[in-house]
Amino acid sequence: MKLFTYTRPAGPEDALRQGAADGARYLGGGTNLVDLMRETIEQPGVLIDVTGLPGAIEETAGGGLLLGAAARNTAVAEHRAVRTRYPMLARAIVAGASPQIRNMATVAGNLLQRTRCAYFYDHAGSRCNKRVPGQGCDAIEGFNREHAILGTSPACVATHPSDMCVALAALDAVVHTRSADGGRTVPLTELHRLPGDHPEIETVLQPGELITAVELPALPLAARSTYRKVRDRASYAFALVSVAAALDTDGGAVRDVRLALGGVATKPWRAWRAEEALRGRPASADTFRAAAEAELADARPLADNAFKVELAKRTITAVLEGLAGGGA
Amino acid sequence: MSISVNGSAAELPEDPRVSLLDFLRERLQLHGTKKGCDQGACGACTVLADGERILSCLALAVQYDGRSVTTIEGLASDGELHPLQQAFIDRDGFQCGYCTPGQICSAAGMAGEARRGVPSHVTADLSAGEVALSRDELRERMSGNLCRCGAHNGIIAAIAEIYAAEAVR
Numbered sequence: 001m002k003l004f005t006y007t008r009p010a011g012p013e014d015a016l017r018q019g020a021a022d023g024a025r026y027l028g029g030g031t032n033l034v035d036l037m038r039e040t041i042e043q044p045g046v047l048i049d050v051t052g053l054p055g056a057i058e059e060t061a062g063g064g065l066l067l068g069a070a071a072r073n074t075a076v077a078e079h080r081a082v083r084t085r086y087p088m089l090a091r092a093i094v095a096g097a098s099p100q101i102r103n104m105a106t107v108a109g110n111l112l113q114r115t116r117c118a119y120f121y122d123h124a125g126s127r128c129n130k131r132v133p134g135q136g137c138d139a140i141e142g143f144n145r146e147h148a149i150l151g152t153s154p155a156c157v158a159t160h161p162s163d164m165c166v167a168l169a170a171l172d173a174v175v176h177t178r179s180a181d182g183g184r185t186v187p188l189t190e191l192h193r194l195p196g197d198h199p200e201i202e203t204v205l206q207p208g209e210l211i212t213a214v215e216l217p218a219l220p221l222a223a224r225s226t227y228r229k230v231r232d233r234a235s236y237a238f239a240l241v242s243v244a245a246a247l248d249t250d251g252g253a254v255r256d257v258r259l260a261l262g263g264v265a266t267k268p269w270r271a272w273r274a275e276e277a278l279r280g281r282p283a284s285a286d287t288f289r290a291a292a293e294a295e296l297a298d299a300r301p302l303a304d305n306a307f308k309v310e311l312a313k314r315t316i317t318a319v320l321e322g323l324a325g326g327g328a
Numbered sequence: 329m330s331i332s333v334n335g336s337a338a339e340l341p342e343d344p345r346v347s348l349l350d351f352l353r354e355r356l357q358l359h360g361t362k363k364g365c366d367q368g369a370c371g372a373c374t375v376l377a378d379g380e381r382i383l384s385c386l387a388l389a390v391q392y393d394g395r396s397v398t399t400i401e402g403l404a405s406d407g408e409l410h411p412l413q414q415a416f417i418d419r420d421g422f423q424c425g426y427c428t429p430g431q432i433c434s435a436a437g438m439a440g441e442a443r444r445g446v447p448s449h450v451t452a453d454l455s456a457g458e459v460a461l462s463r464d465e466l467r468e469r470m471s472g473n474l475c476r477c478g479a480h481n482g483i484i485a486a487i488a489e490i491y492a493a494e495a496v497r
Contacts, residue, residue: 030387034388035368074380077446078447084455090447090454099438099441100383101368101472234468234471
């Protein structure tokens, strides 16, 4: 691990001042960044520990919740308002990583975690455009069973690994940030970039910009929501396919819906097309399947991951059937 | 900068690269906490920080300035084994023993989480308060601790003896 300077800022302003330095990175729980530093894939010169910045979970005036950036993943999952008003978020969090990691990892760190693509990690033996821009991608012609089928580019097919972000994408969450220019808000669905020609640039955040909170807007239909994760073993594994869904029905028709996918895309994937194909239609298996078909119409499977197309369709359909049947 | 480890104050290292795991083992000579994968995949390095289970391999020691850490060496008191330690012996909760300190620290932290209502992947009712620890709950909640010997049945039996609902012991 390359030597770095470790600092603990007194508050957000202090963090921003220190974050302006070349090679500075903000440090949350460290569950991803410390590992990447040990592998020398990340080599920050300054680590600014922001776990002492606000991490409270508070009600907003609009009836939503504000999750402080430093809130631990466990604290979000166990919060009563999250469990009852946004159950898909609690379920997504406890589907990810292990309890020890969830006790360490922060909300903002979860948003900014990096892909677990094995070619990204294999700095000694593989090419990766995220790691070395313009170098090439060994995943596209390699072992790509776990890679993305949506939002890919000729430069990158790595999945975004987060479970929590999939629920946040479905819940219309808004990311609050601060920078030297002041504060701004970014919808979670617009925080992460598609890889395109520059997979090394993963978010719309500017250098030194600090995530301060994630806001969950009031969303009554989210009280009937869930998260289903399909993976190779029963626990402690990344998703092959995951689905976050909330469904509101009225007289057998879909009144409103929120749907997002994990494990299949290069960013937390809001299923806008499927939602469009669901609203106002009968809440039936046929409608659910057709919506899933619409969402996956542009899927571009690789040699080893074509199974994800059908798996995603079936998982979407099953989750929506479960919610329509009164399950949560 | 200082840290409390098993009730004793210790000076933190000057070099910020030192992991909490290496600090415990190499600087404080507390060899109970084990290094397995050193990348957050196996749970062998699990310790308690202010009662919460964490992975000491992914923690920089300097991040734990002012915190109170408990390792396997700190669980027994006055020569009496912690009930979990005795249960692991009674229930054959290990073979080679390498993962055992992490398993036991993890189980101790797990009990606190269940008491305050932290849900797990297999918790059916998210609105419940304290979670009753069935065998499925225990298996899921201990899934961050791997045992290459395959002693998981004994491990779950030992933890169930101490923490599970009466009916599933």
